[in-house]
Amino acid sequence: MHAGILARRDSxxxxxAIKAAGIEPIDLVVVNLYPFSRTVxxxxxxxxxxxxxxxxxxxxxxxxxxxNYAGVAVVTDRPTIQSCSRKWGNTxxx
Numbered sequence: 001m002h003a004g005i006l007a008r009r010d011s012x013x014x015x016x017a018i019k020a021a022g023i024e025p026i027d028l029v030v031v032n033l034y035p036f037s038r039t040v041x042x043x044x045x046x047x048x049x050x051x052x053x054x055x056x057x058x059x060x061x062x063x064x065x066x067x068n069y070a071g072v073a074v075v076t077d078r079p080t081i082q083s084c085s086r087k088w089g090n091t092x093x094x
Contacts (some may be wrong), residue, residue: 003028003033005064029065030075030084031058 004026007014018025036056039045065074075081 001028001061002064004063005072006068007071008068025071027071028073028075028084030060030081031062032078032081033058033076 003018003021004023007018007025009015009024009025015025034053036050036053036055039053040050062074062076065072075084
């Protein structure tokens with residue numbers, strides 16, 4: 001997944017590498033991050049719940065999208081996610 005996000009659209013070598021691997025470029029990263037702060041703020045939060053709410057995948061995809069900001073749009077806030085979903089529909093790829 002990260003290769004499709006990180007591949008620079010202005011780099012023939014990057015595009016050739018992902019094509020050879022059968023990877024499509026990813027132009028939009030939509031991430032709904034885990035509610036870590038809200039979870040650990042609860043007095044009843046256990047260590048197991050806190051650990052379960054440490055999001056590793058979402059932030060890494062956001063960082064990849066930010067690193068390739070010229071070719072990738074990143075959406076993280078719920079209202080924008082909902083707006084994009086209404087505008088473009090819930091599709092699963094090309």
